[in-house]
Amino acid sequence: MIKRFIRSAHLRKRLVLTVAVTLLLFASPAAAEPPSPLSPASPTAEGIANLYYLVLAIALVVFVVVEGLIILSTLRFRRKAPGGPEPTQVHGHTILELMWTAIPALILVVLFVLTFQALQESGDLPTNPLRVEVIGHQWWWEFRYPEQGVTTATQLVVPVGQPIIFSITSVDVIHSFWVPQLGGKIDANPGQINTYSFGVQEPGEYHGQCAEFCGIGHPYMPIRVTAVSEEEFAAWVQARLAGSLPPSEPLLARGREIVETGVCAACHTISGTVAQGQVGPDLTGFGLRPFIGGILENTPQNLARWLDDPQVVKPGAAMPDYGLSPEEIQALVAYLESLQ
Amino acid sequence: MATEALSVPRPRWQTGLWAWITTTDHKRIGILYFTTALFFFIVGGLEATVMRLELAQPGRQFVSPDIYNQLFSMHGTTMIFLFIIPILVGGFGNYIVPLQIGARDMAFPRLNALSYWLFLASGLLMYGGLLFGGLAAAGWTGYAPLSTSVFSPEKGMDFWVVGMLVTGTSSTLGAINFLATILKLRAPGMTVHRMPLFVWAIMVTTAMVVLATPVLAAALTLLLFDRQLGTGFFDAAQSGNPVLWQHMFWFYSHPAVYIMILPAMGIISEVLPVFSKKPIFGYKAIAYSTAAIGFISFLVWVHHMFTVGLTPLLQAFFAFMTMAVAVPTGVKMFNWIATLWGGSLDLRPPLLFALGFLTMFLIGGISGVFNAVIPVDWQLHDTYWVVAHLHYVLFGGSVFGLFAGIYYWWPKMTGRMLDESLGKWHFWLTMIGFNLTFFPMHILGLLGMPRRIADYFAGLGWEEYNLLATAGALIMAFSTLVFLYNAFLSLRRGVPAPADPWEGNTLEWMTSSPPQAYNFEVIPTVSSARPVRDLRLAKQQKGGA
Numbered sequence: 001m002i003k004r005f006i007r008s009a010h011l012r013k014r015l016v017l018t019v020a021v022t023l024l025l026f027a028s029p030a031a032a033e034p035p036s037p038l039s040p041a042s043p044t045a046e047g048i049a050n051l052y053y054l055v056l057a058i059a060l061v062v063f064v065v066v067e068g069l070i071i072l073s074t075l076r077f078r079r080k081a082p083g084g085p086e087p088t089q090v091h092g093h094t095i096l097e098l099m100w101t102a103i104p105a106l107i108l109v110v111l112f113v114l115t116f117q118a119l120q121e122s123g124d125l126p127t128n129p130l131r132v133e134v135i136g137h138q139w140w141w142e143f144r145y146p147e148q149g150v151t152t153a154t155q156l157v158v159p160v161g162q163p164i165i166f167s168i169t170s171v172d173v174i175h176s177f178w179v180p181q182l183g184g185k186i187d188a189n190p191g192q193i194n195t196y197s198f199g200v201q202e203p204g205e206y207h208g209q210c211a212e213f214c215g216i217g218h219p220y221m222p223i224r225v226t227a228v229s230e231e232e233f234a235a236w237v238q239a240r241l242a243g244s245l246p247p248s249e250p251l252l253a254r255g256r257e258i259v260e261t262g263v264c265a266a267c268h269t270i271s272g273t274v275a276q277g278q279v280g281p282d283l284t285g286f287g288l289r290p291f292i293g294g295i296l297e298n299t300p301q302n303l304a305r306w307l308d309d310p311q312v313v314k315p316g317a318a319m320p321d322y323g324l325s326p327e328e329i330q331a332l333v334a335y336l337e338s339l340q
Numbered sequence: 341m342a343t344e345a346l347s348v349p350r351p352r353w354q355t356g357l358w359a360w361i362t363t364t365d366h367k368r369i370g371i372l373y374f375t376t377a378l379f380f381f382i383v384g385g386l387e388a389t390v391m392r393l394e395l396a397q398p399g400r401q402f403v404s405p406d407i408y409n410q411l412f413s414m415h416g417t418t419m420i421f422l423f424i425i426p427i428l429v430g431g432f433g434n435y436i437v438p439l440q441i442g443a444r445d446m447a448f449p450r451l452n453a454l455s456y457w458l459f460l461a462s463g464l465l466m467y468g469g470l471l472f473g474g475l476a477a478a479g480w481t482g483y484a485p486l487s488t489s490v491f492s493p494e495k496g497m498d499f500w501v502v503g504m505l506v507t508g509t510s511s512t513l514g515a516i517n518f519l520a521t522i523l524k525l526r527a528p529g530m531t532v533h534r535m536p537l538f539v540w541a542i543m544v545t546t547a548m549v550v551l552a553t554p555v556l557a558a559a560l561t562l563l564l565f566d567r568q569l570g571t572g573f574f575d576a577a578q579s580g581n582p583v584l585w586q587h588m589f590w591f592y593s594h595p596a597v598y599i600m601i602l603p604a605m606g607i608i609s610e611v612l613p614v615f616s617k618k619p620i621f622g623y624k625a626i627a628y629s630t631a632a633i634g635f636i637s638f639l640v641w642v643h644h645m646f647t648v649g650l651t652p653l654l655q656a657f658f659a660f661m662t663m664a665v666a667v668p669t670g671v672k673m674f675n676w677i678a679t680l681w682g683g684s685l686d687l688r689p690p691l692l693f694a695l696g697f698l699t700m701f702l703i704g705g706i707s708g709v710f711n712a713v714i715p716v717d718w719q720l721h722d723t724y725w726v727v728a729h730l731h732y733v734l735f736g737g738s739v740f741g742l743f744a745g746i747y748y749w750w751p752k753m754t755g756r757m758l759d760e761s762l763g764k765w766h767f768w769l770t771m772i773g774f775n776l777t778f779f780p781m782h783i784l785g786l787l788g789m790p791r792r793i794a795d796y797f798a799g800l801g802w803e804e805y806n807l808l809a810t811a812g813a814l815i816m817a818f819s820t821l822v823f824l825y826n827a828f829l830s831l832r833r834g835v836p837a838p839a840d841p842w843e844g845n846t847l848e849w850m851t852s853s854p855p856q857a858y859n860f861e862v863i864p865t866v867s868s869a870r871p872v873r874d875l876r877l878a879k880q881q882k883g884g885a
Contacts, residue, residue, distance in 0.1 A: 034787040034788060036801075038786055051716055052716050055716060059706045066674075070698050077681065078687055079684045079687070086684070089619055091619050092622045100671065101671055108663040119714050185719070186649060186718070190576045190582060213486070218409075
């Protein structure tokens with residue numbers, strides 16, 4: 001079952017990482033406001049929202065006028081008694097007809113000009129962008145930061161204020177990358193790369209999800225954009241690259257052992273371990289991720305449920321039920337949740 | 341040499357199942373289409389009801405995501421190809437057009453029968469997947485690569501493709517029949533400017549069917565080849581292009597939505613004049629706007645693809661054409677309102693549904709304009725906003741228009757009247773249920789809820805509106821029961837209908853209710869667009885003199 005995203009606090013000591021990263025990710029509020037295009041948090045989304053309001057104003061005027069005429073004519077000309085003479089037989093009125101052809105046409109020309117201008121502006125790519133590659137999979141989103149050398153999944157950590165250029169593609173079917181508060185959606189087509197850009201103005205958590213039907217796991221392909229300060233972003237990148245050291249605590253060490261020598265390494269990557277699998281999502285820093293499998297809130301209980309049988313949680317997911325023992329699950333949960 | 345009048349035996353109705361199976365009479369074929377399409381309407385409605393029950397709350401309660409995906413895929417397919425198009429064109433088109441043009445039957449009666457049986461076969465084929473592990477689950481739009489055998493290996497998908505090919509064949513054959521009939525079999529004196537606007541609508545619609553359907557057939561054939569013969573038309577790995585499917589599919593499917601609305605608009609153009617006791621305002625404007633809509637509809641398909649990543653200039657052209665189609669559409673709206681204005685309005689079910697059509701279609705048309713503004717579409721595409729828009733135009737438009745036609749022509753087709761009070765209940769329950777279901781979906785789209793999801797995340801503000809929509813859906817389901825009850829009562833013991841219960845204008849009201857097998861004793865000669873009104877006035881004059 002999907003639960004509310006109320007962040008719970010896990011604070012763990014680390015050897016390498018700055019406290020800033022952990023503070024940032026646990027102090028920020030949950031994605032509590034609706035992911036609405038009308039609550040924009042980027043200049044791109046704000047421009048679209050303003051255009052929407054303009055069209056809405058025209059739409060409301062048109063509706064009130066035309067619907068008003070429908071209601072007025074219904075009330076005013078309803079037949080009071082059956083029978084009665086025929087009313088005046090009017091076949092047309094040239095001036096009126098010309099007017100109600102020309103005026104709507106004019107309104108639409110104005111709308112088109114605004115559309116064309118907005119379309120032109122959207123093509124301008126920013127200078128000094130952060131580059132992110134977005135790769136759609138059935139059923140999770142992979143994010144690569146080529147200039148930083150970082151790969152992650154589902155959660156997209158970005159610095160506030162810097163525009164991002166996304167290069168979007170898919171490895172299987174058509175998906176669509178969409179974070180409503182930050183920008184419009186753009187399809188992820190296999191064999192093609194689409195380019196889109198936006199920059200986040202306010203720190204916070206923003207919800208998005210796949211917006212092109214892609215099969216059985218389509219409802220469970222979220223995107224969680226976590227926008228942080230430049231310093232916090234730099235620290236996050238550093239932590240990703242540094243990777244995790246072998247833990248000394250026995251349960252955690254047991255978990256790491258299972259990851260490195262068991263089935264996990266075949267599909268997943270955890271930076272700093274021998275697990276360098278490319279099939280499934282990168283699990284580096286998993287303890288800080290908002291989701292498990294793109295469906296459950298990241299808590300130890302939920303992680304245990306997932307590891308016990310992913311197919312019950314997310315039917316059709318690529319990860320099979322490996323028949324892990326409760327002992328293995330306990331160790332894995334402890335280890336994965338410890339990853340910062 | 342004296343000649344004697346030949347005594348030709350008059351054709352009479354035959355009864356029994358075999359007569360219905362072998363009929364080539366356009367009226368019987370119309371009824372076959374009608375009842376079959378109505379059956380599929382109920383099937384599609386049940387599919388929607390299960391979907392709405394599942395979505396009432398976040399979490400999975402009733403159906404798995406796999407079943408849900410089959411439900412929404414078949415709901416769209418069923419409603420479009422097995423309900424709306426067959427009932428409007430095959431049902432009303434078949435029954436009414438020959439009567440309205442003063443003909444004895446369609447130009448090709450046997451081809452007509454073939455069209456019906458292909459339609460029935462196509463429906464059975466599409467649902468054939470039930471016997472083979474599951475139905476198609478790639479949406480009614482069947483986008484590649486999801487619909488290819490790699491990602492949708494189930495046989496149900498192949499049944500769907502073949503079923504669609506068969507229904508397209510049925511439509512195309514029928515369309516040829518209608519065009520030949522309308523162009524060649526009109527009664528003496530019935531120029532194209534005197535033929536009923538419903539006939540105009542069917543003419544433009546069937547011209548569109550002939551031009552567009554083959555492109556869908558081509559797309560489906562390529563998909564079948566990819567699925568069965570290992571070709572790679574839509575496979576990037578084989579130098580194919582998945583986006584090609586979208587172009588070919590929408591090249592047909594955009595005109596298809598106008599194929600669905602134009603006949604319903606034709607019905608509105610018939611009902612409004614009769615129930616306001618005025619001529620249609622701007623007959624030629626409506627006729628030519630219909631043709632303009634038909635033409636422009638072939639030039640807008642990319643507006644379904646604004647998020648695909650196509651060249652901006654290309655997108656701009658299609659945005660322009662999409663806005664352009666609103667002009668002739670608006671002309672028709674204003675002409676319809678002008679028909680009401682100054683009239684003597686008889687607020688019985690046919691007119692009630694026509695008025696409902698005007699309001700609902702207005703909303704649906706307006707919401708579509710938002711989607712033409714490309715950057716706004718980048719937010720609204722593939723969300724519940726689009727689900728709202730499409731249902732306002734297809735249900736609020738086509739289905740309300742259909743019901744207006746049902747209440748209007750039921751007496752003619754069955755020889756019985758429908759109960760007026762039940763009709764009004766049906767209308768109001770439908771209005772309330774429909775708006776409660778679909779208006780909140782505009783808001784859901786604006787809150788970021790994508791479409792085609794079997795389940796949604798809690799805590800995003802989507803719960804309340806989903807619950808409202810489900811409540812509305814249940815009211816809609818109940819309203820359908822009210823209609824079915826009315827229909828049942830009418831057939832059982834409805835008041836016998838006279839030839840012309842509404843003081844109509846067009847030739848079908850000259851025949852008995854229901855018409856004789858041969859329709860008209862003598863093919864009439866017409867001298868205006870309202871020949872039955874002319875006869876009625878002439879009779880009144882004679883009576884008065």
